[in-house]
Amino acid sequence: MIGAGRPGASLVTNTVEAVRLIRRTAPREYVLLLVCTIVSGLGLVLLLVAGRELIHDLTVSDRPDDIGPLVPSLVGIAVGTGLTTLASAVQAEVRWLMAHLVERQSVTAVVDAASAVSLAELESPDFQDHLQRTLRQAAQRPWDLVQAVSQLAGAAVGGVVGAVVLATVEPWLVPAALLVGLPVLLVAGRNSRAMFAAVSAITPVNREREYLQELLTGRDEAKEIRAFESVDHLRHRYEQRYDDEIEGFRVVSRLRSRRLFLAGIGSTLITVATLAVLVGLSVDGRLPLADAAIGAVAVQQLTMRVRGIGGSISSIQESSLFLDDHAAFVQRAARARVDDVPRDPARQPAPRGAAVALDDVSFTYPGATVPALRGVSLELRPGRVTALVGANGSGKTTIAKLICRLYEPDGGAVTWDAALAGSGELPRVGVIFQDFLRYQLSAHDNIALGDSRRHADRAGVEAGARAAGADTFLTRLTRGFDTWLSPSFEGGTDLSVGQWQRVAMARALFRDAPVVVLDEPTAALDPLAEREMIDGTTALFGDRAVLVISHRFANVVHADDIVVLSEGEIVERGTHETLMARGGTYAEMYTTQAAAFGTERHA
Numbered sequence: 058m059i060g061a062g063r064p065g066a067s068l069v070t071n072t073v074e075a076v077r078l079i080r081r082t083a084p085r086e087y088v089l090l091l092v093c094t095i096v097s098g099l100g101l102v103l104l105l106v107a108g109r110e111l112i113h114d115l116t117v118s119d120r121p122d123d124i125g126p127l128v129p130s131l132v133g134i135a136v137g138t139g140l141t142t143l144a145s146a147v148q149a150e151v152r153w154l155m156a157h158l159v160e161r162q163s164v165t166a167v168v169d170a171a172s173a174v175s176l177a178e179l180e181s182p183d184f185q186d187h188l189q190r191t192l193r194q195a196a197q198r199p200w201d202l203v204q205a206v207s208q209l210a211g212a213a214v215g216g217v218v219g220a221v222v223l224a225t226v227e228p229w230l231v232p233a234a235l236l237v238g239l240p241v242l243l244v245a246g247r248n249s250r251a252m253f254a255a256v257s258a259i260t261p262v263n264r265e266r267e268y269l270q271e272l273l274t275g276r277d278e279a280k281e282i283r284a285f286e287s288v289d290h291l292r293h294r295y296e297q298r299y300d301d302e303i304e305g306f307r308v309v310s311r312l313r314s315r316r317l318f319l320a321g322i323g324s325t326l327i328t329v330a331t332l333a334v335l336v337g338l339s340v341d342g343r344l345p346l347a348d349a350a351i352g353a354v355a356v357q358q359l360t361m362r363v364r365g366i367g368g369s370i371s372s373i374q375e376s377s378l379f380l381d382d383h384a385a386f387v388q389r390a391a392r393a394r395v396d397d398v399p400r401d402p403a404r405q406p407a408p409r410g411a412a413v414a415l416d417d418v419s420f421t422y423p424g425a426t427v428p429a430l431r432g433v434s435l436e437l438r439p440g441r442v443t444a445l446v447g448a449n450g451s452g453k454t455t456i457a458k459l460i461c462r463l464y465e466p467d468g469g470a471v472t473w474d475a476a477l478a479g480s481g482e483l484p485r486v487g488v489i490f491q492d493f494l495r496y497q498l499s500a501h502d503n504i505a506l507g508d509s510r511r512h513a514d515r516a517g518v519e520a521g522a523r524a525a526g527a528d529t530f531l532t533r534l535t536r537g538f539d540t541w542l543s544p545s546f547e548g549g550t551d552l553s554v555g556q557w558q559r560v561a562m563a564r565a566l567f568r569d570a571p572v573v574v575l576d577e578p579t580a581a582l583d584p585l586a587e588r589e590m591i592d593g594t595t596a597l598f599g600d601r602a603v604l605v606i607s608h609r610f611a612n613v614v615h616a617d618d619i620v621v622l623s624e625g626e627i628v629e630r631g632t633h634e635t636l637m638a639r640g641g642t643y644a645e646m647y648t649t650q651a652a653a654f655g656t657e658r659h660a
């Protein structure tokens with residue numbers, strides 16, 4: 058976007074790019090700001106010219122006796138003041154709007170980029186740091202940038218006026234006065250880089266602090282941190298992280314202040330020298346008093362504006378580094394877009410009769426040392442229920458994620474029946490994750506988000522709710538399906554965990570998908586509800602290919618195929634009867650659970 062990060066990009070290039078960015082994002086406001094700036098400049102010209110006339114009239118020997126001849130210059134001063142005042146009032150409003158528009162554009166670009174990346178990329182700490190930094194800066198930098206660009210325009214116009222007036226008094230004072238901007242510009246690059254480095258270094262601390270803040274203020278977190286009385290401890294850590302952040306900024310701020318202080322001394326000396334020359338010329342009688350006086354005002358104007366220009370350019374320079382970082386983030390995210398994960402062009406379709414198949418799949422999570430899956434092969438067939446069992450951490454959920462194509466396998470392949478593939482080349486999957494989402498939206502939204510293309514289909518939503526046994530309690534809510542499922546919103550309410558699970562099931566059922574993945578779908582259901590859900594499974598899913606993951610054997614015994622996973626590998630497979638007869642891991646797990654209830658299923 059802006060080129061500060063590119064070697065050789067100059068202050069001028071960055072400034073031009075910044076102006077272009079604003080012009081693109083807020084074209085109307087940009088024009089309005091230009092008009093205001095010009096009006097304000099005209100006001101300033103009028104003020105200086107009329108001021109000069111007035112001083113001249115008051116200091117000449119044949120001074121007028123009454124106010125009459127002074128009226129034109131007085132009116133000029135009044136109109137000049139009025140124009141600059143009005144223009145700056147409008148400018149403030151336009152700047153405010155402009156900054157919002159640029160902020161919206163830059164924040165939305167980050168949101169779009171982050172919401173399209175692969176899960177593997179999204180989970181990486183480096184991506185999270187970059188995301189955090191970019192989001193924060195995307196919200197803040199546009200304000201600085203708009204402020205700086207608008208000040209730059211104002212200062213440039215004021216500077217030109219000052220320079221022209223000064224040139225009519227004493228031309229060679231103009232370049233002398235222009236020198237005041239130099240010291241500020243000399244430190245600008247270093248100061249911006251120091252700030253960028255500080256912000257980058259602080260980001261991980263900042264993320265931790267914001268997470269602690271979320272713990273301390275979040276509704277979902279509130280129960281635990283109060284019940285465990287961990288508020289004070291967390292708050293202490295929150296303060297510590299804040300201290301670390303502030304200390305980081307203090308260090309860079311000290312460094313920057315030292316440089317700016319020296320630059321300020323340089324500019325002041327140049328201003329004083331220029332004024333001294335003017336005074337000297339006047340004392341020598343080489344310059345009339347009116348000219349000297351207006352020359353002094355012009356020097357003051359010019360040096361002030363030139364310092365303003367220097368400051369604005371420094372600020373733009375600093376924002377440029379962050380905007381480059383923003384552009385780098387968007388590019389990085391574009392490279393890791395989930396839609397663009399290179400698909401094997403020679404990918405074979407799933408074996409005949411299978412909706413989805415895993416063929417010798419291995420997978421290690423990014424950053425992990427131990428593979429989560431090793432040589433896993435299994436098929437999900439239409440009209441059949443496949444059950445996946447195994448100890449905690451054995452890789453069951455990982456298989457569910459691979460079927461949903463949230464990750465690409467490192468070895469082997471996930472294939473599917475081409476006839477089932479939707480427009481995105483992938484088969485549609487209806488899924489309940491173990492940690493399914495509880496949207497703080499309406500009950501309707503919670504189900505309809507299973508298939509956004511049919512979001513308005515209330516009859517379908519109600520049918521999904523009925524099939525999952527969620528209709529009885531949802532219709533009883535104050536506003537039925539339109540009730541917000543969060544007490545944090547006006548008129549909203551919360552559900553019990555089991556009710557939430559039924560809503561999640563309704564969402565999966567609402568999605569018209571040939572493949573259904575249920576990861577612990579009945580963990581929170583009461584025994585009767587679980588029985589009902591299991592008995593209804595076959596009828597509910599018809600000819601869909603279903604994968605059920607469960608530790609509850611009641612969910613598993615009726616499955617057409619049972620696959621037993623241990624440490625990422627399939628160790629057994631078969632029906633309940635064959636696996637029981639085999640007397641292996643499955644039989645042991647089943648017997649242990651059955652024994653706990655004092656019952657045994659007699660197959």
Ligand SMILES: Nc1ncnc2c1ncn2[C@@H]1O[C@H](COP(=O)(O)OP(=O)(O)OP(=O)(O)O)[C@@H](O)[C@H]1O
Pocket residue numbers: 180422423425429447448449450451452453454455456491
């Ligand atoms: N996002 C992740 N990043 C790194 N490692 C992960 C991630 N998710 C899971 N793992 C690891 O992968 C392994 C398999 O996890 P998985 O969630 O598939 O287990 P599971 O069989 O579903 O267990 P459970 O019965 O507890 O749900 C575990 O060792 C886990 O620590």
Ligand SMILES: [Mg+2]
Pocket residue numbers: 453454455491576
């Ligand atoms: Mg799991």
